Amino acid sequence: MASGSGIALKTFNLANDIKDLNAQDEIFKFDPVENRRINNERPWARDPRYFQVCKISAVALIKMAIHARSGVPYEIMGIMQGKVVGRSLVVIDSFALPVQGTETRVNAQNEANEYMVQYVQGSEQVSRLENAIGWYHSHPGYGCWLSGIDVNTQMQNQKFQDPFVAVVIDPNRTISAGKVDIGAFRTYPENYTPADSGSSEYQSIPLNKIEDFGVHANQYYPLEVQIFKSSLDSELLGLLWNKYWVNTLSQSALISNRAYAANQLSDLHQKLTKAQTSLPSTRPPAPILIDEKAVIKQKPQDKNQESALSKAVKDSDKIASEAQHGLIAQVLKDIIFSSRLGAGSGAAAASVGDIVDTAMSIG
Known part of the structure; x- marks a missing residue:
């Protein structure tokens, strides 16, 4: 167990x-x-x-x-x-x-x-x-x-x-x-x-x-x-x-779950590659004449292409957030349970406060 x-x-x-x-x-x-x-x-x-x-x-x-x-x-x-x-x-x-x-x-x-x-x-x-x-x-x-x-x-x-x-x-x-x-x-x-x-x-x-x-x-x-x-x-x-x-x-979640984290990064790379190859060219469209006026008709965006890229971005945010939480947990453990000689309680408390502020800003 x-x-x-x-x-x-x-x-x-x-x-x-x-x-x-x-x-x-x-x-x-x-x-x-x-x-x-x-x-x-x-x-x-x-x-x-x-x-x-x-x-x-x-x-x-x-x-x-x-x-x-x-x-x-x-x-x-x-x-x-x-x-x-x-x-x-x-x-x-x-x-x-x-x-x-x-x-x-x-x-x-x-x-x-x-x-x-x-x-x-x-x-x-x-x-x-x-x-x-x-x-x-x-x-x-x-x-x-x-x-x-x-x-x-x-x-x-x-x-x-x-x-x-x-x-x-x-x-x-x-x-x-x-x-x-x-x-x-x-x-x-x-x-x-x-x-x-x-x-x-x-x-x-x-x-x-x-x-x-x-x-x-x-x-x-x-x-x-x-x-x-x-x-x-x-x-x-x-x-x-x-x-x-x-x-x-x-x-440590970073150590016990490292195989899962590596697979997540590999999967994210594949998703970004697929999204990149499916995006349309960035070359501007040529204007066409409508009632003797030059008009640029924009091609309708493919919702599937757009969502593929946005989902990959959400996945990257999720991976980064989980890694940050794991790192913050390790730093907190190190500060609380691994007190160094010469480090005053005031300095430790200040360090913990900085870490908590960082965690709150990330969350």
Whole structure:
């Protein structure tokens, strides 16, 4: 777990912002009567966008994030247990599946399916009655979205064991960004065309994944991800903090994630090269005569060409920002924990203030 301690404590910091812990304890109670009623009514069968929120417990998120980080550079896969509350899918717990993943895909075979059935049956024997509410897997370094294989998998899950949600975690971007990079998705029914396929928030997609991302983008929609924790979760997170805070402070995102950073720079170079070759010539157009007046007709700009360059600029900003944050973290650690002889506390405090001011200006 040492390799995943950093990602665990990033989850701890995220969940630590949640208020009213005792009020969250109620969400862990499982009501069999209410569960039977909502599954009999099945309102999600009539509304393709019925579910809007995916609520994930802090402990389940930590287990998923550590599992995702342990598999880098390969994809991993697991199952989530939970229930339906209104228009929300609530994830109470999660467990890993014994699957063999590659750098681009992961599929559950017969062994994983048998393991899942046995795990759920074992949970029922110890009075853990939550249903299998979804599956999670990782995209190491290329963002949270659904590929063609993921879309087909989720469609099959929604067809035979709905309600079901797909969660994607990017462990590499989590380390670089300093926060858990996660997304929750549900697919539309087959042959369904969404009324409005509005543009979602921009995310950096590697050049070799852009086509797969664009082809299937209108076959699913994202859910808002909310993290919650109970008083028991707080105790568990506190134990994790006490055990792994030294490992977390001693790690450097610039070192542990250097392969991902190098791949990001290589991908950015390819995107800039492609954008440069596709831009039109800068030579001014020749004037033409209209009603005996010389008029210069401007060629309409290609939106795809313009967006390719602007997206590459956004990607470069993201890479630079993540590198700056990593450097600032290292400088702060050096100032706080590596006090030099002869350096007064006043000088150290001034240095910390300068670094914080720099970080604020960058952010």
